Amino acid sequence: xxxxxxxxxxxxxxxxxxxxxxxxxxxxxxxxxxxxxxxxxxxxxxxxxxxxxxxxxxxxxxxxxxxxxxxxxxxxxxxxxxxxxxxxxxxxxxxxxxxxxxxxxxxxxxxxxxxxxx
Numbered sequence: 379x380x381x382x383x384x385x386x387x388x389x390x391x392x393x394x395x396x397x398x399x400x401x402x403x404x405x406x407x408x409x410x411x412x413x414x415x416x417x418x419x420x421x422x423x424x425x426x427x428x429x430x431x432x433x434x435x436x437x438x439x440x441x442x443x444x445x446x447x448x449x450x451x452x453x454x455x456x457x458x459x460x461x462x463x464x465x466x467x468x469x470x471x472x473x474x475x476x477x478x479x480x481x482x483x484x485x486x487x488x489x490x491x492x493x494x495x496x
Contacts, residue, residue: 387487389485407476454484
C-alpha cells in the first residue's frame with residue numbers, strides 16, 4: 379500500500395464567512411469522508427488560517443529570516459490535510475472526491491504520493 383497526502387486548499391475569506399449551518403455541513407462532510415476512508419485515513423488536521431503561519435527563509439548570509447504569515451501571497455492557501463493509505467492513485471481519487479472542498483468554487487484538493495525513504 380502506498381501513502382498519499384491530500385492537501386486541502388481554499389480561500390480563507392470564504393471559510394471565515396461560512397454560516398454556522400455551512401460550517402456544520404462542512405464538518406459533516408469531513409466526518410463522512412473519514413467514515414468512508416476507514417483505516418485508510420491515517421491522520422489529518424485542519425490548519426490555522428494562513429495569516430497565522432510563520433515562514434523561515436535564508437537571509438542570503440548563512441542566516442535565517444523569520445517572517446509572520448505565509449511565504450506566498452495567494453488567494454488560496456492550505457487549510458488542512460489528510461494522510462491516507464491506498465492501493466493506488468485511483469483509490470485516493472475516489473476517496474478525495476468525497477471532500478466538500480472539491481465541490482465548491484473557492485477551493486480544491488491536491489494529492490501527492492509520499493516518498494518512503496525507509
